Amino acid sequence: MTHTSPAAATQSAFQPLQQSAFLTLEHAAFLKGLLKPFKGKGDLMDLAHLCQELKAGLAQLSVHQVLGQAERYPFSLLPIRMTRQSTGAGTVFLRWSMADRTRMGAQLWAQLLGDSRTPDRLLPDLYAMEVQRIALNMQISLIHTIGRQACLCAEKMARAEATYRLRINTSNTNHTKEA
Numbered sequence: 001m002t003h004t005s006p007a008a009a010t011q012s013a014f015q016p017l018q019q020s021a022f023l024t025l026e027h028a029a030f031l032k033g034l035l036k037p038f039k040g041k042g043d044l045m046d047l048a049h050l051c052q053e054l055k056a057g058l059a060q061l062s063v064h065q066v067l068g069q070a071e072r073y074p075f076s077l078l079p080i081r082m083t084r085q086s087t088g089a090g091t092v093f094l095r096w097s098m099a100d101r102t103r104m105g106a107q108l109w110a111q112l113l114g115d116s117r118t119p120d121r122l123l124p125d126l127y128a129m130e131v132q133r134i135a136l137n138m139q140i141s142l143i144h145t146i147g148r149q150a151c152l153c154a155e156k157m158a159r160a161e162a163t164y165r166l167r168i169n170t171s172n173t174n175h176t177k178e179a
Contacts, residue, residue, distance in 0.1 A: 014069050014125040016132050017061060025057040034146065041161070044154035051147025058140045059092040066132055067094060074122060075129075080108045082129065091144045094133045106130070 038044055063084055069075070070082035083097040085104070096108040109130050112118055118126070 010124055012125065013072075013074055013122070014129050014132075016128050017065060017136075021061055021065065025054055025061075038153075041154040041157040044150045044157065048147045048150035048154065051143050051150060055091065055140060055143045055147065058136060058143065062092060062094050062136045062140070066129070066136065070129055074119075075125075078112060078118070078122075080112050082133065089144065089148075091140060093137045093140060096133075 034047065036043075038047075067082055067084055075082075079099060080096050081099055083095050083101070083104075085093050085095045087093070095104050096106060096112075097104045098108065109126070113123060113126060
């Protein structure tokens, strides 16, 4: 068994996502849209909508490019699989799972790497897949959280506006009665 550092190892069966895969998501514009003064609930709902689009784009990258590769030979011969898991909120994450789905989690990946039956030639690919899975899941989680927070803030701004308008209308009504 040869020992190589992850950086020195070469993948052949799995190709990690490159920057070009993210260009269609326009993620740089997203950060500019996040760091600005929000003037009202409309701006926040626009941000929430942008987050939904980005989350969908990241899910598509995850499923079609990463999971698509993980489901092909030679990975299809392994006792564990990378799978798609959807949450109740509709967020898609990549998970490691037993072929029969009895167990899930990154510990399965670690066990696979520690198993002497796992071919050495697949170790760099499996490492690259796990790094890609971790990064995509983090990105999806962050985008989901920002979108959810934007919606919550828009609701709070709507309540603040309703309270403000009620007070203004009450003041205007009182001034009309006094005149």
